[in-house]
Structure formats: structure tokens, C-alpha cells
Amino acid sequence: MNEPSPAQLTEALRQEAELLGFTLFGVVRPQPSEHMAFYDAWLERDYHGEMAYLARDDARERRSDPLASFPPAQSIVVVGHEYGNQRQESLHDGPSDRQSDNAVIARYARGNDYHSVIPELLERLLAWLDGETGEDVRGRVLVDTAPVLERELARRAGVGWFGRNTMLIHPERGSYFLLGLLMVDLELGPSEPFSREHCGTCRACVDACPTGALLGRDEVGAPVIDARRCISYLTIELKGPIPLEHRAAMGNRVFGCDICQEVCPWNERFSRGGDPTYAPGAPAESLIDFAARLLDMSEKGYQRAYAQSPLARPRRKGMLRNLLVGIGNALRADACDSETEREALTVLRTALSDAQPLVRGHAAWALGQMATASASTALLRARQSVESDPYVLEEIDGALRAD
Numbered sequence: 001m002n003e004p005s006p007a008q009l010t011e012a013l014r015q016e017a018e019l020l021g022f023t024l025f026g027v028v029r030p031q032p033s034e035h036m037a038f039y040d041a042w043l044e045r046d047y048h049g050e051m052a053y054l055a056r057d058d059a060r061e062r063r064s065d066p067l068a069s070f071p072p073a074q075s076i077v078v079v080g081h082e083y084g085n086q087r088q089e090s091l092h093d094g095p096s097d098r099q100s101d102n103a104v105i106a107r108y109a110r111g112n113d114y115h116s117v118i119p120e121l122l123e124r125l126l127a128w129l130d131g132e133t134g135e136d137v138r139g140r141v142l143v144d145t146a147p148v149l150e151r152e153l154a155r156r157a158g159v160g161w162f163g164r165n166t167m168l169i170h171p172e173r174g175s176y177f178l179l180g181l182l183m184v185d186l187e188l189g190p191s192e193p194f195s196r197e198h199c200g201t202c203r204a205c206v207d208a209c210p211t212g213a214l215l216g217r218d219e220v221g222a223p224v225i226d227a228r229r230c231i232s233y234l235t236i237e238l239k240g241p242i243p244l245e246h247r248a249a250m251g252n253r254v255f256g257c258d259i260c261q262e263v264c265p266w267n268e269r270f271s272r273g274g275d276p277t278y279a280p281g282a283p284a285e286s287l288i289d290f291a292a293r294l295l296d297m298s299e300k301g302y303q304r305a306y307a308q309s310p311l312a313r314p315r316r317k318g319m320l321r322n323l324l325v326g327i328g329n330a331l332r333a334d335a336c337d338s339e340t341e342r343e344a345l346t347v348l349r350t351a352l353s354d355a356q357p358l359v360r361g362h363a364a365w366a367l368g369q370m371a372t373a374s375a376s377t378a379l380l381r382a383r384q385s386v387e388s389d390p391y392v393l394e395e396i397d398g399a400l401r402a403d
């Protein structure tokens with residue numbers, strides 16, 4: 001039997017990848033990045049905030065050339081794993097449900113963590129290549145695990161275009177997908193790059209972003225984000241307190257954010273539902289119940305409970321910080337009833353004496369948002385008399401002034 005050509009091998013690999021659940025697929029040669037000047041200018045403006053791993057010199061060097069992450073590579077296989085669609089609203093949230101008292105978690109994070117799901121599937125794809133070629137194909141799987149500009153490679157592999165919201169969008173599947181890379185020392189037929197962008201005059205994402213993180217396209221057409229303002233950054237990457245000026249805009253988003261994808265017409269029309277591994281195991285929980293549950297857990301217990309979930313990343317204290325911002329926002333809402341206020345007060349009383357200053361500080365802020373001030377003022381004053389942490393005292397001062 002003749003050996004398959006590189007193009008035939010790519011086609012067979014595409015079919016195998018689809019069987020594994022990768023509905024988006026492409027192949028690129030490992031060429032140096034054409035976006036490094038943009039990337040450097042982005043860092044120069046500090047748009048990456050506290051994500052120091054993006055700015056480290058060695059990592060920056062490696063981003064400029066994917067070969068630095070796996071020198072023997074001859075081809076890079078890019079796959080997309082879909083995780084959701086617009087119709088998960090009944091289970092969690094949707095554009096219409098932003099004001100509810102539910103804790104809204106970004107779609108990609110409602111089930112298993114893609115950082116463990118995708119690598120396992122890509123290792124199987126690599127093993128399949130061994131069998132198919134009869135060779136010991138050397139490969140490296142990358143899913144946010146090495147400094148590589150995944151989206152630039154994905155665009156060159158024909159997976160989609162860069163939307164104004166900075167997401168990679170596929171014209172027939174939308175943008176609710178995650179990327180994974182498999183670098184191999186094997187020649188595969190490359191895919192046609194994606195060369196047009198289909199946003200046209202639409203600016204729905206820029207207008208809908210509650211924190212003004214999306215800055216539109218620059219002079220070369222690249223979409224720009226100030227990550228420091230993005231709710232995804234604030235709730236997942238930021239370690240310390242949420243800056244005061246962004247708290248109200250977070251609403252009830254407690255982990256990540258999908259707003260700039262929810263409003264995108266390409267998702268409204270084409271997103272089709274994702275792999276069941278990302279589906280929520282349980283219906284959405286209220287902000288108050290969620291916070292009460294975490295307040296009862298140790299960090300160890302939290303890590304055990306969320307071992308398979310992306311929610312492990314911000315740790316118990318980061319997740320409680322986010323939930324307390326959500327509770328403060330719910331308390332300020334016009335529709336907040338006395339029953340919710342009473343339940344919130346119970347949770348905030350516990351949070352105000354939590355071992356973590358980050359949690360106590362955000363509990364103080366949430367108390368400052370209550371419409372009926374007498375109960376919250378009494379709690380805040382009682383805590384003020386025993387509190388020694390300067391950050392928490394500052395939050396308490398601010399909350400008492402808000403009263």
C-alpha cells in the first residue's frame with residue numbers, strides 16, 4: 001500500500017479528531033509569529049495587568065516562535081472543542097437574566113476543566129498517528145501550558161477570524177470553543193488560513209462590555225482589550241481586592257464572563273452546543289447559597305470539591321471575594337426584597353469574621369451596599385472595633401461612608 005500524502009494524512013487526522021469531539025480543526029507549519037510587535041505594544045501599555053507570566057522575557061521570546069516550545073516540530077495541529085451555546089439559559093443565565101440573584105459562571109467553566117480534558121484527547125490523537133503511520137511520532141500537546149500565541153496559529157490554521165471582542169470566531173460555529181495544539185515531527189498538509197474578518201460594521205460586543213474593556217480595532221485591524229478591566233481577569237486572574245470602580249459593573253458574574261460572546265450575532269445564529277464534559281452538573285445556585293456553602297469550607301475542602309473544575313484557580317478566598325461583590329450588587333438592586341436582605345445579612349455577618357482579610361474586606365463592601373443601613377452599620381461598627389488589618393479597616397471606612 002502507498003504511504004498517504006501529507007494532505008491525505010491531514011484529512012484522516014481531521015476525521016479522527018472529529019470522532020474525539022473536536023469539531024474545529026486545522027494544520028499550520030511552525031512559523032514565527034507575525035503579531036509580536038502588537039503583543040509587545042500591548043504589554044507596554046500594561047493591558048496585561050498582574051498576569052506577569054505573559055510579560056516574562058523568556059516566555060516572550062518563546063511566543064515569538066512556536067518552534068521554541070518543541071524544536072523538532074514540522075506541523076502544528078490546531079483543534080477547537082466546543083463548550084456551549086446560547087440555549088443554556090434555562091440552566092444558568094442568559095442575556096435576559098443578568099439581574100437575577102444567581103451566581104453566573106462563564107459557560108466554559110460550568111463542568112470539567114478543559115486544561116485536563118483537551119490534553120488527554122490530544123494524547124489519544126498522537127497515539128492514533130503512531131498507529132496510522134507505523135512510526136514513533138514525537139509530539140507535544142499544548143493547552144495554555146506553554147507560551148504560544150494559540151489564536152494566531154488557529155487563525156492561520158483556518159479555524160476562524162479575530163472578532164472585535166478579540167475572540168476567534170468560526171463562521172459556522174461561533175466562538176464558544178476552546179483551543180488545543182498538538183505539535184508533531186511529521187509533515188502534514190497545511191490548511192487554508194482564514195483571511196477575511198466578518199465583523200463588518202457591528203460593534204455589539206464593544207457596546208455591551210460592562211467595564212469598557214474592549215477598545216475596538218487598532219490601525220492594523222487588530223482588536224484590543226484592556227485585560228485589567230475584563231471581568232474574566234478580575235474574577236479569575238486578579239489575586240487581591242477587586243478595584244472599587246469595577247465592582248458594580250460585575251453584576252452577578254462570579255467567574256469569567258461571556259457577555260461579549262452572548263451579544264455576538266455569530267453565536268446567536270450558529271453556536272450549537274458543546275461537549276457534555278463542559279455541561280453543568282447542577283443548576284445555577286443563588287449568590288447567597290453559594291457563598292454560605294464556601295464560608296463553611298476550608299481551603300483544602302474547597303480544592304477537593306473543585307479539583308476537576310476551573311473554579312479551583314481563584315481558590316476559596318478569590319471565589320468568595322467574587323460572590324460578595326455579586327451579593328453587594330444584588331442588595332443595591334431595586335428589586336431586592338426584605339427576605340433576600342435578611343438572608344444576605346446572615347451570610348455577610350459570617351463573612352465579616354472570616355480568617356481571610358480579602359473575604360472580610362469584600363463583606364464590608366457588600367454591607368455598605370444595603371439599602372436599609374441600620375443593621376449593616378451595627379455589624380460594621382462592631383467589626384471595626386476588633387479589626388486590625390489595614391485593608392479591611394479601609395473597606396469598613398468606605399462602607400460606613402456609603403451608608
Ligand code: B12
Nearest residue numbers: 035038106150166167168178179222223230232233256257
Ligand atoms: C491571557 C488570556 C486571557 C486574558 C486576556 C484576554 C485577551 N483577549 O488577550 C483574560 C483573563 C482577560 C482572558 C479572558 C478570556 N479568555 Co482567555 N486566554 C488568555 C491566553 C492564556 C493568552 C492570550 C494572549 O496572549 N493575549 C494577548 C493578546 C495580545 O494576544 P491574542 O489574544 O492571542 O491575539 C491578539 C493578536 O494576535 C492581535 N491580532 C489579531 N489580528 C491581528 C492582525 C494583525 C496584522 C496584528 C499585527 C495583530 C493581530 O489581536 C489579538 C487580540 O488582541 C489564551 C491562551 C493562549 N495561550 O493564547 C487564552 C484564550 C485566549 N482565552 C480563551 C477564553 C475562552 C477566554 C474567555 C472567553 C473566558 C471567559 N468566559 O471568561 C475570556 C474572554 C475575554 C475576551 N474578550 O478576550 C480562549 C479563547 C478561544 C477563542 N475562541 O478565541 C483561549 C485561546 C484559551 C484556550 N486554550 O482556548 N483570557
Ligand code: SF4
Nearest residue numbers: 209230231257259260
Ligand atoms: S468578557 Fe466580559 S468584561 Fe471581558 S471583554 Fe468581554 S464583555 Fe467585557
Ligand code: SF4
Nearest residue numbers: 163164199202205264
Ligand atoms: S459582536 Fe459584532 S463586532 Fe463583536 S465580535 Fe461579534 S460580529 Fe464582531
